[in-house]
Amino acid sequence: MKKKFIGIAAVAAALVLAMGVLTGCGSSSSSSAASASGSASASESASASSASDSSAVYRTLDEIKDSGKLVIGVFSDKNPFGYVDENGEYAGYDVELANKLGEELGVEVEFVSTEAASRVEFLQTGKVDIILANFTVTDERAEQVDFADPYMNVALGVVSHNDRVIKSLDELGADDQVIVITGTTAETYLTKNYPNIKLQKYDTYASAKTAFENKNGVAWANDNTEVIAFANQSEGYTVGIEELGDLDTIAPAVSKGNDTLLAWINETMEKLGSEKFFHADYEKTLLDVYGADYEDTLVVEPGQAAAK
Numbered sequence: 001m002k003k004k005f006i007g008i009a010a011v012a013a014a015l016v017l018a019m020g021v022l023t024g025c026g027s028s029s030s031s032s033a034a035s036a037s038g039s040a041s042a043s044e045s046a047s048a049s050s051a052s053d054s055s056a057v058y059r060t061l062d063e064i065k066d067s068g069k070l071v072i073g074v075f076s077d078k079n080p081f082g083y084v085d086e087n088g089e090y091a092g093y094d095v096e097l098a099n100k101l102g103e104e105l106g107v108e109v110e111f112v113s114t115e116a117a118s119r120v121e122f123l124q125t126g127k128v129d130i131i132l133a134n135f136t137v138t139d140e141r142a143e144q145v146d147f148a149d150p151y152m153n154v155a156l157g158v159v160s161h162n163d164r165v166i167k168s169l170d171e172l173g174a175d176d177q178v179i180v181i182t183g184t185t186a187e188t189y190l191t192k193n194y195p196n197i198k199l200q201k202y203d204t205y206a207s208a209k210t211a212f213e214n215k216n217g218v219a220w221a222n223d224n225t226e227v228i229a230f231a232n233q234s235e236g237y238t239v240g241i242e243e244l245g246d247l248d249t250i251a252p253a254v255s256k257g258n259d260t261l262l263a264w265i266n267e268t269m270e271k272l273g274s275e276k277f278f279h280a281d282y283e284k285t286l287l288d289v290y291g292a293d294y295e296d297t298l299v300v301e302p303g304q305a306a307a308k
Helices: 002-025 061-067 093-105 116-124 185-193 205-213 224-233 259-274 277-285 292-298
Strands: 047-050 055-058 069-074 082-084 108-113 145-147 152-161 177-181 198-202 219-223 237-250 253-255
Touching: 055 253, 061 069, 061 259, 069 093, 069 116, 082 093, 093 108, 093 259, 093 277, 116 145, 116 253, 152 185, 152 224, 152 292, 177 185, 177 205, 185 198, 185 219, 185 237, 198 205, 205 219, 219 224, 224 237, 253 259, 259 277, 277 292
Parallel strands: 069 108, 177 198, 177 219
Antiparallel strands: 047 055, 145 253, 152 219, 152 237
16 A cells, blocks of 8 residues: 555656646746757757747846857858858858957857848747847847847848849839849838739848849849849849838847847947947958948948948
């Protein structure tokens, strides 16, 4: 009888423990493992916080410090903003900022390659601590992630082939197709404002670039910084539309509710702005592509007067 009682008690204890675990999983303040490109070092600890309609997973500033590693999502195929160079190292305008943030925090930076459509997901699932991937600030995105202070101005632009330069979207015919990358502001803008324009959608910058070079579309719509860079680095192309839609900004993003990390980024960005870090970053990584004429138009020094 004694052995039977012990067995029943053990089962009851196990059921109580299981109920506790299930209850904890529903809590908005529960801890969760965060993964970064399969790296265990980036998943030592995480905190969960309720977002508007989902639970955002993140590591606080103290947890990042304790781990000794800051995990940042960047592009790997968007020269000159984020790309892998001939030595297999991440490089570019956004990467310079990422390395500077790691230096300021006193931790190692781990890069995780992201595509445009994955940026929000990577933050919400804790795969990265910060996104620095040419991320345009929009109201819709601000409902899903928290943006820090901006460091670059941007609008949409349209590049086309020299044998048919598109200077207005009104020039497009019924059968003409415009290339866009899924998850970008270009896709959103054209879908909303020009629903009759046929879009060819690609998941990656590289695949969109290849399709455009092969004339699968008459034009390619993307951030103007990116299409201008493409045209300047390649022969046979012209940016016929340099600004389309509203002037927007590029900013770092963190998981919704990660207030400690957001506050530190803003404080650090303001410090870097006072040091004119972003002009120096431009001159190191973007000057050869855009020239000096674009510098004050594109660069924003956080905490300083906005660029004209």
